[in-house]
Amino acid sequence: MNRWAWAEVSVGAIEHNARVLAGLVAPAQLWAVVKANGYGHGALCAARGALAGGASGLCVALVQEGVELREGGIDAPVLVLSEQPADALRGAVQHGLEVTVYSTAAIDALAAAGAHDHPVHLKIDTGMHRVGVAPGDAVAVADAIAASPAVRLTGAFTHLAVADEPTDPFTQEQLHRFDAVVGLLADAGHHPRVLHAANSAGAIAHPAARYGAVRPGIAVYGLLPGHGVAAQVAALGLRPALSLYARVSHVKRVGAGERISYGLRHTFARGATVATVPVGYADGVARRSFAAGASVLIGGRPRPVVGVVTMDQLMVDCGDDAVAVGDPVVLIGRQGEHELTADHWADLLGTIGYEIVCGISSRVERITVP
Ligand SMILES: Cc1ncc(COP(=O)(O)O)c(C=O)c1O
Numbered sequence: 001m002n003r004w005a006w007a008e009v010s011v012g013a014i015e016h017n018a019r020v021l022a023g024l025v026a027p028a029q030l031w032a033v034v035k036a037n038g039y040g041h042g043a044l045c046a047a048r049g050a051l052a053g054g055a056s057g058l059c060v061a062l063v064q065e066g067v068e069l070r071e072g073g074i075d076a077p078v079l080v081l082s083e084q085p086a087d088a089l090r091g092a093v094q095h096g097l098e099v100t101v102y103s104t105a106a107i108d109a110l111a112a113a114g115a116h117d118h119p120v121h122l123k124i125d126t127g128m129h130r131v132g133v134a135p136g137d138a139v140a141v142a143d144a145i146a147a148s149p150a151v152r153l154t155g156a157f158t159h160l161a162v163a164d165e166p167t168d169p170f171t172q173e174q175l176h177r178f179d180a181v182v183g184l185l186a187d188a189g190h191h192p193r194v195l196h197a198a199n200s201a202g203a204i205a206h207p208a209a210r211y212g213a214v215r216p217g218i219a220v221y222g223l224l225p226g227h228g229v230a231a232q233v234a235a236l237g238l239r240p241a242l243s244l245y246a247r248v249s250h251v252k253r254v255g256a257g258e259r260i261s262y263g264l265r266h267t268f269a270r271g272a273t274v275a276t277v278p279v280g281y282a283d284g285v286a287r288r289s290f291a292a293g294a295s296v297l298i299g300g301r302p303r304p305v306v307g308v309v310t311m312d313q314l315m316v317d318c319g320d321d322a323v324a325v326g327d328p329v330v331l332i333g334r335q336g337e338h339e340l341t342a343d344h345w346a347d348l349l350g351t352i353g354y355e356i357v358c359g360i361s362s363r364v365e366r367i368t369v370p
Contacts, residue, residue, distance in 0.1 A: 003278065005244075005283060005364060006245055007332075007364050008242070008245060008366075008367050009243075009367070010369050011370065013241035014045070014220060014221065014222075014241045016238075017053065017219060017220050017222050018054055019054050020238060021203060021204075021214075021216055021219060021236075022054035028211060028213055029055075029212060029213040030050070031058060031079065031215050032057075034059070034220075035061035035081070037362075039221050039358055040357040043060075043065060047072070047074050056077070057079060058074070058076055058077070059079045060080055060081065063088040063091045063095075066080055066095060066097040067091050070097075079098040079155075080092060080098070080100055081123075081215075083100060083103065089109050089112075092113070098119045098121060098155070099119070100121050101120045101141065101151070102125075102132050103141065107120075107141075107151055111150035116149060119154035120154060120155075122138065122185075122192065124181050125158070126175075127170065127174050127177065128158075128160070135180065135184075138184065139184050142188065146190065154192060155192050155193065156182060158178045159199065160197060161174070163198065163199055163200075163229075164226025166228055175209055178197055193212075195211040195213075197211055199214075199215060200217060203216050204232050205228075205229045205232050222238040223353040242357055244332035246278060246331065247278075248276065248298065248327040248329060251323050251325055253273055256269065260306050261310060268306075273323055274315050274317060275323045275327070276313055277331075279312070281310070282311045282363065283361050285309050288308075290305045290308050292348045293348065296316055297329065298318060298330075300338065301336070341353075343356075
């Protein structure tokens with residue numbers, strides 16, 4: 001062990017989650033999203049688990065993420081989810097990564113990168129307004145794809161903005177706009193083999209969004225896409241795949257009236273045994289965790305973080321309990337009867353589980369467990 005903090009990632013949990021999702025959406029295919037280092041879980045571990053659980057393909061944000069999968073021995077279809085700089089496209093072509101396009105410039109760039117009959121997916125902006133071709137311009141870009149020997153239209157897709165808020169009618173509106181564009185494409189003679197629209201919440205809560213494939217990310221890791229779909233997600237029995245562990249690195253007794261950490265923002269009302277845990281904001285534990293009222297688990301009980309989290313270390317109040325250097329600490333995961341989840345940290349910090357797991361920095365070693 002190089003340091004007293006590490007993450008354990010259960011490839012079995014990812015496999016289980018993928019299997020549950022694949023079963024839910026069948027006959028639609030499951031294309032698991034493993035961008036951002038597999039949402040912080042490790043891209044190869046995520047890819048292997050998802051494929052073992054029945055995923056037909058994988059999605060990444062960057063060409064280099066797809067190349068990492070290929071270099072790790074993954075030969076399943078991989079889709080890069082948005083247009084990339086021309087310089088990156090040669091890697092996509094060489095490694096057989098399916099590419100997203102929504103402009104004629106991207107088609108030209110693929111041709112310049114040596115693409116020939118390269119599979120591309122046309123991304124249509126149906127209202128998220130992040131990336132994608134405007135519905136009225138989709139046929140023109142599809143015509144340009146058909147006219148170019150560099151590329152072949154394999155898929156057409158869109159992305160949902162509020163799928164995790166199932167009562168919001170805008171998802172239906174987006175699907176309606178998507179269907180209309182698919183109809184226009186067909187009228188113009190373009191028949192992409194696979195249509196896809198659904199992220200995790202779309203795949204789980206909007207059966208109409210499943211089409212030929214779904215692109216779940218967060219649910220593959222056993223986390224919640226949003227509170228609006230909590231009941232549907234709970235019914236699936238997904239398993240959080242990542243645990244974040246540490247060991248107590250230092251213990252001391254601090255007297256009543258003493259204050260602690262930068263800014264001395266916490267004053268001890270009574271004497272306490274204080275354990276130092278060697279993880280900090282450079283590892284992804286937010287500096288504001290103390291102000292937000294965070295706890296970690298030591299000795300089978302939640303222990304409040306006291307004082308601001310520093311770059312490499314944080315301190316916790318263990319009351320009068322016996323705590324020793326080397327004692328196990330759980331930041332995400334289970335200890336005794338208690339469990340702390342990434343979704344719990346997200347609620348505490350006013351963010352989403354995605355940001356918690358993606359925020360665990362590269363200096364925290366990921367250990368893959370069954
Ligand atoms: C285009 C696209 N599809 C699918 C996903 C997966 O979304 P989720 O993790 O909510 O399932 C993402 C994630 O941001 C995305 O950008």
